[in-house]
Amino acid sequence: MTQLNFTLDMDKLTEEILSSNLNSATKGLAVAVFNAYMEAERDAYVQADSRERHALRQDMRNGYYERDYKLPIGRITLKVPRTRSGAFSTKLFEKYQRMDQSLVLTLVESVVSGVSTRKVTKIVETLCGEGVSRSFASDILKRLDPEVASFRERALHHKYYAYVYVDAMYIKVRENHRVVSKGVYIAQGVTSENRREIIGFMVSEEESKAAWTSFFQDLRARGLKKPKLIISDAHSGLKAAIKEDFLNCPWQRCTTHFLRNLTDVMPKKNSQAERTALKQIFYADTLAxxxxxxxxxxxxxxxxxxxxxxxxxxxxxxxxxxxxIQEPTGYHVSLRTTNSLERVNREIRRRERVIGIFPNIDSAVRLIGAVLMDIHEGFQKTKRKFLRDYAPGEN
Known part of the structure; x- marks a missing residue:
């Protein structure tokens, strides 16, 4: 296997990719990578920008034709560039046959995993055996923008989301030559069929009532109806925004966060019995x-x-x-806390940790959007309902 000369555990990443179920988000990235490479090939062949005329120009661009191509992740459709003379021919397919396919998949997954554009460029150069421009990887990543925009702006009016979980996490972003903290706002909805979906996300300023209001207004503008229950932590700005934007909607305070707040003011020593008794309150089956x-x-x-x-x-x-506690008993385990959304946050954090500091807001939206698209599709594929009303005695 070709050895790559930069700091990245390619063997481990490749193993994870090959053992996972790669989905359409990954296929979309593969299409972006291959299309961008062929475009760069044609640019090098023509030796001129679009409509630029000079003595060194060899040919004229003449659109594209579509070609299906089969990869280990499934069949994809590529846009193969053409020139007016017909003399240009991409070498991508010939080169791909010589490449180690697991490394190509690693390249694709690297984008979603948060690998920097500099490292992605080095992967491309290693795989293809020649240099590419500094902007090559950035251009590939930007081709994901329409998919992310479509995902985050999609209409929500065609479904009823009975339960909505909201939470925020923090990332570091470079802005005006400084490193600043930004909030990532995420909403997870549960449909009337008890299926989970990622229904929205936003990268903005740190948590405040104004930021949460903006996030909720976007959800409502896209068609989100008032749910039966909103589940979140007790951030003051978040609570105020929920009260204002979802008038008379019941709010469930995450019991995990609440218990932590309670035990923080309890004696540290000789209080185990009291802590257990306190926890049991929130595992009761009835309000009484x-x-x-x-x-x-x-x-x-x-x-x-x-x-x-x-x-x-x-x-x-x-x-x-x-x-x-007013909802079906079998739902309680999932509705009393934001734990299911916390797991989504941890998956984003795992990918984001590779980058450390995002170069700008756009790159943060792109990566986080790609990760959330991946998670959302996983929700759609599972046959198991998220909320299940267990029969008496069922585990």
């Missing part, structure tokens, strides 16, 4: 049982000044953290 467990907890710890703060916080946040 939850209230009973809360009352018992308070009776156990009241009078101890070390528990005054936790009692106050529990009383203040109890109702918001128990909204899920």
């Amino acid at each position: 049982h939850a209230r009973e467990l809360k009352t018992n907890f308070i009776k156990t710890v009241e009078g101890n000044p070390k528990y005054t703060a936790v009692i106050e916080k529990l009383e203040a946040g109890f109702d918001d953290a128990l909204q899920f």
Whole structure:
């Protein structure tokens, strides 16, 4: 296998790719890579920009023809460049036959995995045996923009999303010669058929009511109807935006975050029994049982000044953290927390960590959009429903 001379664990990445189910997002990147390479070939052959006339010009561009090509990831359709004389012929297909196909797949997956354009350029040069311009990889990545835009701007009115999870994470971006923190806002919806979808994302300023309002207004403009329940953490700006943009919509406070807030103000030592009792409140099957467990907890710890703060916080946040209990019992495990969306965030973080700092907002939107498209398609392919109303005694 060809050895690549830069810091990247290609063997590990290749193994992951070959053992995964590569989907249409990956196919789209393969098309972008191959089309961009053939375009660069024709540019080098013609030796002139479009409509540029000079003595060294060898031929004229004459559009494209489509050609199906079969790869290990499936059949793709390529736009093969032509020249007016017909003398130009791409060498891509001949070169591809000589390439190690797993490395080509690695190149494609590298784009979504967050590998820098400089490293992608080096991969192309290694695979194809000749140099390419500095802008080559950037041009390839930009060809993904229409797909990402179509995904993030698609209409939502044709489905009803009964439950909506929202969360934000932070990334680093270069802006005006400085490194700044940006918020990545993500919404996950659950349809009336209990299927998950990524219904929106936005890269903007750090969390605030204004930023969340802008995000929600975009979702509503695309057709999102008021859900039965919105699940999130208790960020003040987020809560205010939900109250304003989804009037009278029940809000479920993530119990994982709430429990963390509660235990943070509890004694660190000799409090394991109290912590267990507190946690059991949010695993009750009925609101009456939850209230009973809360009352018992308070009776156990009241009078101890070390528990005054936790009692106050529990009383203040109890109702918001128990909204899920009105839904079918089998749904509770998924509705009481934002854990399912946190897993999406971790997948983005795994890819984003390769880059560290995004060169600009556009590159962040491109990578995060590609990752979310990949995750969304995985949701569509699974046959298992996200929410299931378990029968009594079912595990």
